[in-house]
Amino acid sequence: MTYIHERDDWPDFIWDNAALSSKLAAVRHRQGRLLGRMEGLGFDLRNEAMLRTLTSDVVKTSEIEGESLNRNQVRSSIAQRLGIDIGALAPADRHVDGIVEMMLDATQNYQKVLDPDRLFGWHAAMFPTGRSGMTKITVGHWRPGPMQVVSGPYGRERVHFEAPAADRLDAEMDRFLKWLDRAPDTDPVIKAAIAHLWFVTIHPFEDGNGRIARAIADMALTRSEDSSQRFYSMSTQIRAERKVYYEILESTQKGGPDITPWLIWFLDCLDRAFDGAEEILANVFKKARFWELHGDMTLNARQRDMLNRLLDGFEGKLTTTKYAKIAKCSQDTAYRDITGLIEMGTLTKNEAGGRSTSYSLVVG
Numbered sequence: 001m002t003y004i005h006e007r008d009d010w011p012d013f014i015w016d017n018a019a020l021s022s023k024l025a026a027v028r029h030r031q032g033r034l035l036g037r038m039e040g041l042g043f044d045l046r047n048e049a050m051l052r053t054l055t056s057d058v059v060k061t062s063e064i065e066g067e068s069l070n071r072n073q074v075r076s077s078i079a080q081r082l083g084i085d086i087g088a089l090a091p092a093d094r095h096v097d098g099i100v101e102m103m104l105d106a107t108q109n110y111q112k113v114l115d116p117d118r119l120f121g122w123h124a125a126m127f128p129t130g131r132s133g134m135t136k137i138t139v140g141h142w143r144p145g146p147m148q149v150v151s152g153p154y155g156r157e158r159v160h161f162e163a164p165a166a167d168r169l170d171a172e173m174d175r176f177l178k179w180l181d182r183a184p185d186t187d188p189v190i191k192a193a194i195a196h197l198w199f200v201t202i203h204p205f206e207d208g209n210g211r212i213a214r215a216i217a218d219m220a221l222t223r224s225e226d227s228s229q230r231f232y233s234m235s236t237q238i239r240a241e242r243k244v245y246y247e248i249l250e251s252t253q254k255g256g257p258d259i260t261p262w263l264i265w266f267l268d269c270l271d272r273a274f275d276g277a278e279e280i281l282a283n284v285f286k287k288a289r290f291w292e293l294h295g296d297m298t299l300n301a302r303q304r305d306m307l308n309r310l311l312d313g314f315e316g317k318l319t320t321t322k323y324a325k326i327a328k329c330s331q332d333t334a335y336r337d338i339t340g341l342i343e344m345g346t347l348t349k350n351e352a353g354g355r356s357t358s359y360s361l362v363v364g
Contacts, residue, residue, distance in 0.1 A: 015260040023267045030274045049284045061235035098125035106215040110222035132207040142169040143206040163203035188224030192217045193266035232277035287311040302327040310361040317358035
């Protein structure tokens with residue numbers, strides 16, 4: 001097997017402009033329209049849309065790698081760093097804070113040069129204990145040894161990809177970073193797609209390469225818009241298409257210099273990510289309408305926090321037990337709070353009763 005990085009023409013990528021032109025034009029049109037719509041929102045609605053987008057981006061980029069982050073911790077960590085008031089903040093552990101810091105640095109400081117020191121900082125932030133799970137890894141430096149992407153049980157592993165040897169990494173990363181920070185000689189969205197593929201093919205770290213590759217692509221997309229405000233999430237869409245994502249990566253890394261199929265997939269995925277942005281925007285408007293209708297209600301802090309959680313996409317069904325746990329109050333207090341919200345017309349009891357009693361938000 002000859003991988004793309006072992007070819008004499010690496011990394012002289014080529015592609016079919018004619019096959020991409022209509023897709024690229026459509027994506028750029030949607031990108032511009034979305035940014036224009038968001039600029040027309042009020043400050044609070046724009047912040048809410050951005051907070052939802054970034055929260056999903058951080059959660060989903062980790063899910064792609066099989067890691068589950070606490071959504072409330074991620075949301076609180078982002079809100080704190082961006083100065084967005086969301087009321088009570090859920091304490092976040094160091095690992096969550098580190099991933100948030102890396103993702104925000106990529107998109108909020110998108111004009112800064114990406115050099116090895118900055119990449120090492122991202123990597124160290126992602127692995128604050130110097131371990132990936134129980135395994136000790138080299139943090140804040142290029143990997144010291146070989147790297148394979150494998151799947152399957154021990155003894156019957158399937159090798160999907162083998163990255164360049166460790167002694168090539170200094171030269172490979174120097175060439176990549178110089179290219180990344182040059183003025184683009186092609187459309188910046190195409191450059192984002194190439195950056196994603198190029199970095200993840202070099203695979204310079206012992207762990208975290210996929211997340212960093214997606215952060216670099218996000219940074220390049222942010223540069224294409226010249227705006228740090230994020231209203232769509234490529235990682236969220238990639239998570240929904242994870243199987244195809246890995247398949248197109250593998251076939252491209254085992255192919256020749258023509259990366260047209262990868263670029264077509266990237267543009268299509270980005271187009272579908274804009275659909276997700278429309279859904280986020282609809283939910284933001286729904287939340288705004290809810291508080292316009294119910295903003296004059298007399299609520300305690302627990303009730304207001306719970307309503308916001310439900311509006312933000314509460315996972316599962318709300319029960320008295322869950323309410324008490326989240327609000328850190330007794331079951332009796334939780335029941336009184338819920339009863340009060342039902343009387344105010346903001347909650348309704350679902351049909352199943354007894355131990356299965358649960359409640360849903362009433363959105364007028």
